[in-house]
Amino acid sequence: MRTLGYMALALQVSGAVPPEGGVGGGLLRLVLRSSPVAQFVLLILALFSVVSWGVTLYKLWTFHRAGRQSAAFLDVFRKSNRFSEVQAVCKSLGDSTLVGIFQAGYAELNTQLRQAGGGGAADATTAHPTLRSVQALDRALLRASAFEVGKLEDRVPFLATTASITPFIGLFGTVWGIINAFDSIGQTASTSLAVVAPGIAEALIATAAGLFAAIPAVYFYNRLAQQVKVFATEMDDFSLEFLNIAERNFS
Amino acid sequence: MEAVTAVLLDRQSAGHRLRPMVVCSLAAHALAAVAIVFGPARWMPAAGSRAPRVVMSVSLGGSGGPANGGVNPLGGRPVQQVATAAPKRPQPMRPPAAKAPLMTVPAPKTPSRARRTPPPNEPAFGSDEAIGRTPTTGPEEKPGSSFADTGVSGLGLGLATGGAGTGGAMDVGSFCCPDYLATMARRIKENWNFHQRVVATTVMRFTILRNGQITDIAVEQSAGYVLDLAAQRALQMLRQLPPLPAAYPNPALTVYLKFDYIR
Numbered sequence: 001m002r003t004l005g006y007m008a009l010a011l012q013v014s015g016a017v018p019p020e021g022g023v024g025g026g027l028l029r030l031v032l033r034s035s036p037v038a039q040f041v042l043l044i045l046a047l048f049s050v051v052s053w054g055v056t057l058y059k060l061w062t063f064h065r066a067g068r069q070s071a072a073f074l075d076v077f078r079k080s081n082r083f084s085e086v087q088a089v090c091k092s093l094g095d096s097t098l099v100g101i102f103q104a105g106y107a108e109l110n111t112q113l114r115q116a117g118g119g120g121a122a123d124a125t126t127a128h129p130t131l132r133s134v135q136a137l138d139r140a141l142l143r144a145s146a147f148e149v150g151k152l153e154d155r156v157p158f159l160a161t162t163a164s165i166t167p168f169i170g171l172f173g174t175v176w177g178i179i180n181a182f183d184s185i186g187q188t189a190s191t192s193l194a195v196v197a198p199g200i201a202e203a204l205i206a207t208a209a210g211l212f213a214a215i216p217a218v219y220f221y222n223r224l225a226q227q228v229k230v231f232a233t234e235m236d237d238f239s240l241e242f243l244n245i246a247e248r249n250f251s
Numbered sequence: 252m253e254a255v256t257a258v259l260l261d262r263q264s265a266g267h268r269l270r271p272m273v274v275c276s277l278a279a280h281a282l283a284a285v286a287i288v289f290g291p292a293r294w295m296p297a298a299g300s301r302a303p304r305v306v307m308s309v310s311l312g313g314s315g316g317p318a319n320g321g322v323n324p325l326g327g328r329p330v331q332q333v334a335t336a337a338p339k340r341p342q343p344m345r346p347p348a349a350k351a352p353l354m355t356v357p358a359p360k361t362p363s364r365a366r367r368t369p370p371p372n373e374p375a376f377g378s379d380e381a382i383g384r385t386p387t388t389g390p391e392e393k394p395g396s397s398f399a400d401t402g403v404s405g406l407g408l409g410l411a412t413g414g415a416g417t418g419g420a421m422d423v424g425s426f427c428c429p430d431y432l433a434t435m436a437r438r439i440k441e442n443w444n445f446h447q448r449v450v451a452t453t454v455m456r457f458t459i460l461r462n463g464q465i466t467d468i469a470v471e472q473s474a475g476y477v478l479d480l481a482a483q484r485a486l487q488m489l490r491q492l493p494p495l496p497a498a499y500p501n502p503a504l505t506v507y508l509k510f511d512y513i514r
Contacts, residue, residue: 054269
């Protein structure tokens with residue numbers, strides 16, 4: 001007897017052919033159908049996300065420029081013999097934090113020398129002018145340093161706020177949605193999945209949005225805080241260097 | 252004003268570029284939202300909720316019967332019989348209670364002084380025959396070997412539920428029309444060249460429209476190009492089946508058909 005071909009078939013009884021168009025529209029539909037409170041929560045979360053991303057981009061861009069220009073400024077500063085030369089470069093490297101410190105130190109130095117030598121320029125080599133107070137110069141550098149750190153840290157706390165608040169806002173939206181879902185269970189008096197599931201699904205969107213806003217904010221907050229710390233170290237280093245040079249040349 | 256303060260104030264007023272960055276971020280968010288809403292369904296597993304795959308498999312040709320694969324022969328499907336209620340035991344007719352005569356002379360009441368004697372304390376024994384014998388249990392029940400004719404005619408093919416690993420198993424009895432499946436399988440097999448000198452399995456997917464047209468033929472699980480081609484050709488050459496039976500409610504029937512090549 002010949003072997004018979006063996007064939008097996010499996011059927012998919014397709015209840016409804018899934019609609020091919022409007023694919024991610026499910027999410028949109030879910031959002032549009034949800035309650036005003038949930039929509040408001042989503043709106044707030046969207047605002048937080050937009051602004052925190054804006055801050056992130058702004059700070060990253062600023063820090064990038066500051067780092068680059070600081071490197072260029074240090075290059076000029078270490079090669080040059082005269083502070084006036086360095087001061088001339090400062091205009092084009094305005095984004096560097098070190099420029100701020102240098103300008104403050106230079107201004108203080110100029111004031112002191114002018115008072116001492118009667119209008120003598122800060123260029124060291126001309127008449128051997130002397131510093132009246134190194135402490136005053138140090139204080140000026142400290143002021144500038146604190147100012148620059150403040151400028152660097154500007155708006156970074158918003159990221160920390162976003163990171164800590166948005167999960168809670170999302171959670172609030174979810175809890176609200178689940179309250180509504182249970183309410184609808186109570187009203188229809190049926191616990192079928194068809195009654196419960198849409199409410200819970202639209203409630204969970206809020207949590208997802210909260211996490212969506214919070215996770216990048218946490219990451220970039222840590223990263224930017226670390227960068228601020230690096231800049232602060234660099235500025236301390238530079239102000240000590242500046243102080244040394246000033247003390248060596250003008251006293 | 253002090254010179255240092257002037258410098259710091261000057262640096263304070265350096266332009267903020269925050270606003271363009273926020274606008275930039277807003278644009279990126281809008282882009283992401285548009286991508287999520289209008290993107291392909293593959294990105295959103297939740298959105299394109301598929302109809303649950305109810306899978307059953309039908310085997311043709313007799314191999315893969317109950318002995319080697321859990322396939323129930325259709326003709327011998329277990330049929331649940333309605334349990335018949337146990338017949339009522341006839342109750343003996345009792346004669347009506349005798350009526351008291353309508354008018355009687357009232358008898359003088361005599362207080363009954365007779366007391367019942369208390370029961371004796373000795374245990375009651377049964378009759379002599381009952382002592383020391385095993386009790387009888389009635390007729391013993393054994394599984395019989397006789398076959399009940401259920402009236403279901405065999406189709407020469409077996410139906411089995413389950414398989415394919417996608418979860419839901421479908422009770423064969425709940426699919427309306429096994430006859431239609433039998434016809435379909437027979438028609439496809441007529442066009443199918445299954446002598447390929449290899450043992451392999453191709454799974455094809457296709458959809459039968461209401462008018463019986465076969466569309467959306469696709470290879471679901473490949474077994475090599477030649478074998479896929481043979482299976483595909485069988486479906487393409489057939490192209491038309493009888494229209495779907497009226498008892499089947501849905502507009503289309505998607506079939507996962509397993510072609511098992513046997514040497």
